[in-house]
Amino acid sequence: AYDLAVKDFAHSFDWQIRPTSGGPRMMLNGNQAIALGAIAAGCKFISAYPMTPATSIIEYMTSKANRFGILTKQVEDEIAAILMAIGAANAGVRAMTATSGGGFSLMVEALGMAGITETPLVVVLSQRTGPSTGMPTRTEQGDLQFALHASQGEFPRIVLAPGSIEQCFEAGWRAFNLAERYQLPVIVLTDLFQAFAQRTVESSDIDLGAVHIDRGALISEEEAAELTDYKRHAFTESGISPRLIPGTSKMTVFTTSDEHSERGYIVEDAESRIKMMEKRMRKLDLAVQEMRDPLLYGPPTADLTLLGWGSTYGALREAVDTLNAGGVSVNMLHFSDIWPFPAERVSTLLDNCRYLVDVESNFTGQLASLLREQTGRKVDHKILRYDGRPLSPEDIVERVKNEVMAHV
Structure with a gap:
């Protein structure tokens, strides 16, 4: 049947599929x-x-x-x-x-x-x-x-x-x-x-x-062979302790799910607890410096700023293009690094946002809540969907026009 169709009809068929240019x-x-x-x-x-x-x-x-x-x-x-x-x-x-x-x-x-x-x-x-x-x-x-x-x-x-x-x-x-x-x-x-x-x-x-591989403060096999003492949870300025892989040294690696000392032994005294909690939490002070700012897409300044995170990126981006083409001044901030939250840098970005519209696939606007908690900035409107279907550009454009524009 395929060969017959090619022989009798291919020459007169208006739509031809041709290979696209470009790489694989x-x-x-x-x-x-x-x-x-x-x-x-x-x-x-x-x-x-x-x-x-x-x-x-x-x-x-x-x-x-x-x-x-x-x-x-x-x-x-x-x-x-x-x-x-x-x-x-x-x-x-x-x-x-x-x-x-x-x-x-x-x-x-x-x-x-x-x-x-x-x-x-x-x-x-x-x-x-x-x-x-x-x-x-x-x-x-x-x-x-x-x-x-x-x-x-x-x-x-x-x-x-x-x-x-x-x-x-x-x-x-x-x-x-x-x-x-x-x-x-x-x-x-x-x-x-x-x-x-x-x-x-x-x-x-x-x-x-x-792609690059960074294994952090991992003790090499050569270094491990020379160790004469080891504390798995050693106190350091950064909060990050040298990590020894068990079996690569004569030193024993102790740890436990109870609160513990530097050596990994169970403790319950207040001083050890305070020091170990502060050690662990200090790591966030470094990690937050690596967290990426939300992506700003669209005009640098706009009447509306759409906020989103995760999988809403594509729908938000297309909605921004459609709305701007239709004469609505809009940009977007998309979050892909959520925690630790870079509050100071985000606050600076928000200073340039006139009217914030939170766009999420949940009932409560969970990113908006995090934003309020970390920066003090309350969103001006929420576009939320929670029926199990993904947000589409058409959803966002329609709701911006019907729900938001009257308030801007």
């Missing part, structure tokens, strides 16, 4: 891009329990496991998943886990263990509609505040929220550098829409040349 391209979704970034970072272990929409991360890495020497482990539940990843990280390999909100709920006690033991761990939290089972095949941005505060007590963490295929790839490798540099858990926030939405990207946009 890749068709990727967000999960594949994160997995590619993790592989480029040298991740050698991932453990996970299947949960939509995160499952395809471990599936993709399993498909590449033999080629890149990766151990992938499908476990009995999410508690086992994060504990195995913590164990692998303590043993010295770059390790991660991936889940959605319900699975992350089970992981939070162990997340605190990674925090108090100063274990470099990467956790991908791919959001879907909640609470509880919610709508497993629908999208939402409902877990931002959860990621910021998950687990009991206080400990440093880093939260990234990539907004494009390119940013997903970068977050995939950058998260490991941040985790090892500051010896803490890094949470990469994505969602179902971004996890599954496919886009064709230029191969050059997945910039392997930009």
Whole structure:
């Protein structure tokens, strides 16, 4: 039938498909891009329990496991998943886990263990509609505040929220550098829409040349062989202690999920507790300097500024272009580095914003709440969607025209 159609009709068919010019391209979704970034970072272990929409991360890495020497482990539940990843990280390999909100709920006690033991761990939290089972095949941005505060007590963490295929790839490798540099858990926030939405990207946009490996204050095997004393949680000015991989030295590596001394022994005295808490939290003073400012897109100054984070990037950008083309003065600030929050730099950017419109896929406007908490600036209007469907440029444009313009 195909040959007959080519013979009898191809010459008169008005629409012809021709190869495009340019170099090779890749068709990727967000999960594949994160997995590619993790592989480029040298991740050698991932453990996970299947949960939509995160499952395809471990599936993709399993498909590449033999080629890149990766151990992938499908476990009995999410508690086992994060504990195995913590164990692998303590043993010295770059390790991660991936889940959605319900699975992350089970992981939070162990997340605190990674925090108090100063274990470099990467956790991908791919959001879907909640609470509880919610709508497993629908999208939402409902877990931002959860990621910021998950687990009991206080400990440093880093939260990234990539907004494009390119940013997903970068977050995939950058998260490991941040985790090892500051010896803490890094949470990469994505969602179902971004996890599954496919886009064709230029191969050059997945910039392997930009990938670099920074393992932080890791003691080399040569240095380890010369050690005569070792304190896993040694007090330092930066709060970052030299990290020894167990088995590379005659020195024993002690740590515990109880509060502990520099040597990792359990303590309960007030002085040790204060010093160790301050040591851990000092790391955020350094980490915040690495957090990237929100991306400003559109005119440098505008009547309206749309605020967003994570997967809303594409819809916001197209909405800005459409509104400006229609005579509405608008720009956007998109956040991809969420925590630690660069409050002073963001406050400076907000000084140039006349009317703030928060755009999020959740009910309460969780980024707006964080912005108010950290800078004191209250948004002027919220465009929120929480029906499980992704925000579209058309949604944003229509609601700006119908809800916002009358107040500007």
